Amino acid sequence: MADKKDVPKHDVIVVGAGPAALTAAIYTTREDIETLLLERGVVGGLAAVTDKIDNYPGFPDGVEGLTLSDQLRKQAERFGAVIDLGEVLAIHDEGEFKRLETTEGDMLARAVLIATGSDYKKIGVPGEQEFYARGVHYCATCDGAFYRDKKLVVVGGGNSAVQEAIFLTRYASHIDMLVRSTVKASDVLQGELQKFIDDGKVTVHLGTTTNEIVGQDNAVTKVVGIDQASGKKVEFPTDGVFVFVGLMPNSQFLKGSPIDLDKIGFIKTDEDLHTTMPGVFAAGDIRSGATMQIASAAGEGATAALKIREYLEGHL
């Protein structure tokens, strides 16, 4: 471990650079609180790889996820936020400072905001891992272009699944949506999807589980599921599968730390968004009880920034 005096010190380190993180940074840096964001993936988080966001306030015609992320980044950087690429491996409480072990070396911060968000869940069926990125995908905006005039299966029935299925219609010749129970997407998204169903471009299979992804010669050829009403096996010939079945928390780096997680792995906080480690806060999708909405994440980012300011004022 490096001597403390050699380790870079920051007022606030924000772990992640999605909407919660960037909003928090806008608030802290406007208050002249020096703030470093550490991002291991894409600035903007899941929002940046979402085709279109229709429910973020202030954009009457919707906004591309990449555009919103870029605008948030520019706004945070305008006030002095610094975004570095790097991954946090562990957080240790050393009193006045928290020590963060990162891929770029150790760093110290008076306060930390964890805003690492979440990633799409796997379904955990045979073939999913084997054909990953060669027929099984979790990012429509990244990989959809490989399926021009091809048949696709989309697994899931929530907002993300419907939104991404709609995006994929610009490439695919036909999409079978496999929905384990019922479609739970918003009415607006369902209305939009209906247009593609009416055009014969999308077929929704309700009450259908996804049990196996089958392929040969390095390519996916079909998805095997069960029609729960009849109990019968059903097969969907396809060239690729896109999976959107919910989110899992990006909290692996906190396993074994004194920061309490719920049973799924989301971070527990109090009403001030304070975790069980003093001086460490959490906001956005990573927080237990979060609503998984970009607008909520931004709101929590603002709240966390104000609570961090209070915390820092009490610990100077």
Added chain:
Amino acid sequence: MVKNITIFTTNTCGYCQMVKKYLGAKGMTYDEVNLDEHPHRQAEALNLSGAMTVPVTVVTMQDDSQEVIVGYNLARLAPAVA
């Protein structure tokens, strides 16, 4: 020593932006093949990477050896262009 860098991208890919941003921050130039604009080059990206995804970054060294990096993978991209 890097001779040239080619990145296969699409218009909507957030991870592609991150690769371009990383190389831009390092002052490195690169050629971009946008598969939305040049769909006939998809097979080339697939053959190079073995994956139906972007970004695919191809780093060609002075001795013409190549490193192919799939996705936004800093652990491989950073040393490849160092």
